[in-house]
Amino acid sequence: MPLVAHTQLPTFQRLKEEGEDILNPDRATHQHIRELHIGFLNIMPDAALEATERQFFRLVGACNQIAQFHVHPFTIKGLPRSETAQAHISQYYETFEQLKQDGLDALIISGANVTHEHLQEEDFWQPLTEVFEWAKQNVTSILCSCLATHALIQFCYGIERTRLPTKRWGVYSHKVIDRKHPLTAEINTRFDVPHSRFNEVFQEDLQQHSVKVLVTSSEAGVHLAVSPDGFRIVFFQGHPEYDDISLLKEYKREVMRFINLEIDEYPPVPVHYFNSEAQAIFHAYAKQVQAAQKNQLPIPSFPDQEVEPFLDNTWRDTAKAVFNNWLGKVYQITNQDRRLPFMPGVNPDNPLDL
Ligand SMILES: CC(C)(COP(=O)(O)OP(=O)(O)OC[C@H]1O[C@@H](n2cnc3c(N)ncnc32)[C@H](O)[C@@H]1OP(=O)(O)O)[C@@H](O)C(=O)NCCC(=O)NCCSC(=O)CCC(=O)O
Numbered sequence: 189m190p191l192v193a194h195t196q197l198p199t200f201q202r203l204k205e206e207g208e209d210i211l212n213p214d215r216a217t218h219q220h221i222r223e224l225h226i227g228f229l230n231i232m233p234d235a236a237l238e239a240t241e242r243q244f245f246r247l248v249g250a251c252n253q254i255a256q257f258h259v260h261p262f263t264i265k266g267l268p269r270s271e272t273a274q275a276h277i278s279q280y281y282e283t284f285e286q287l288k289q290d291g292l293d294a295l296i297i298s299g300a301n302v303t304h305e306h307l308q309e310e311d312f313w314q315p316l317t318e319v320f321e322w323a324k325q326n327v328t329s330i331l332c333s334c335l336a337t338h339a340l341i342q343f344c345y346g347i348e349r350t351r352l353p354t355k356r357w358g359v360y361s362h363k364v365i366d367r368k369h370p371l372t373a374e375i376n377t378r379f380d381v382p383h384s385r386f387n388e389v390f391q392e393d394l395q396q397h398s399v400k401v402l403v404t405s406s407e408a409g410v411h412l413a414v415s416p417d418g419f420r421i422v423f424f425q426g427h428p429e430y431d432d433i434s435l436l437k438e439y440k441r442e443v444m445r446f447i448n449l450e451i452d453e454y455p456p457v458p459v460h461y462f463n464s465e466a467q468a469i470f471h472a473y474a475k476q477v478q479a480a481q482k483n484q485l486p487i488p489s490f491p492d493q494e495v496e497p498f499l500d501n502t503w504r505d506t507a508k509a510v511f512n513n514w515l516g517k518v519y520q521i522t523n524q525d526r527r528l529p530f531m532p533g534v535n536p537d538n539p540l541d542l
């Protein structure tokens with residue numbers, strides 16, 4: 189929540205010049221205080237459906253303890269769903285139709301699993317672009333994670349993602365390259381983010397289309413970027429929402445695929461994620477698995493519980509800070525009527541007046 193410049197203290201002016209959010213007393217007394225309504229389009233596969241819900245709800249809830257947030261989960265057609273997942277959706281999710289009528293201040297779109305070579309061949313492509321088309325006109329800002337980022341970058345700017353020779357998988361160090369942008373204001377200038385993807389969109393391609401790149405990693409590429417208007421679409425290529433154990437679960441899935449003879453090579457570990465103790469445990473486990481296979485003995489169970497105490501979360505604080513900046517800015521410019529994206533006087537082509 190922004191500071192109110194309730195006196196002439198020079199610090200207010202100085203901070204304002206540095207880009208800090210400072211409200212003048214008149215604006216502060218006339219602000220229409222209300223709750224924020226955030227849509228959450230969950231397109232993750234069944235196994236991660238509820239974990240992903242928790243991750244994004246947690247980020248929204250934990251980023252700011254003062255404002256009130258209503259998060260509205262919904263999904264789209266074109267994704268395979270088990271009976272259990274479908275029952276969960278039917279019981280607890282809202283419909284896009286209803287949300288269109290009620291209005292949203294912000295929209296989060298999760299990552300997804302893909303099965304086709306080109307994103308436009310996925311069954312969920314058309315429904316996803318329908319949500320996006322509506323949100324672009326009616327929602328103050330849309331935040332996309334990983335696959336949603338790839339899909340919307342393709343849809344908006346015609347940039348197709350590129351398949352990487354090996355999966356980008358691990359926890360990577362990042363640097364803020366635009367320290368003036370309100371999304372990166374007052375956050376750590378170097379911080380970690382998990383990535384988990386076979387594909388990438390590149391900084392030069394984004395910049396050629398005037399997409400503003402804010403945070404990059406020398407090893408993992410772009411993490412955070414915004415649409416040319418500076419705010420209306422926020423792109424995350426990494427997964428700042430991941431739990432401490434999310435990459436461990438993905439690693440376990442890959443090892444299980446090896447054990448079940450679905451892949452030929454024992455999977456590599458996600459990089460910069462396991463410390464030396466955890467790596468030693470997994471190194472020993474890989475040897476045990478391969479020896480058991482060779483000698484046709486029972487496969488020892490995966491040592492996840494042994495490893496869990498060694499896992500660190502080195503990304504969540506910054507993830508919360510970015511979310512807080514994002515939702516704070518949404519609040520400052522959204523209309524009192526939640527069906528309208530902007531207050532009077534806000535320029536949709538440059539809503540933050542950058
Ligand atoms: C890795 C798995 C398969 C693990 O799921 P499993 O059901 O096997 O897990 P499990 O070991 O049986 O454990 C079940 C418990 O763990 C929780 N759990 C499951 N997945 C979790 C996760 N990712 N993070 C944290 N917790 C998780 C469950 O809610 C459940 O908790 P309770 O028991 O407490 O209820 C899943 O998480 C998954 O499918 N992840 C999504 C991977 C993915 O498709 N990502 C795409 C995004 S990547 C992208 O968008 C770009 C794609 C690209 O470009 O390549």
Ligand SMILES: N[C@@H](CCO)C(=O)O
Pocket residue numbers: 218219220221222518519520521522523524525531
């Ligand atoms: N953007 C509004 C808050 C939401 O009603 C204001 O600043 O008055």
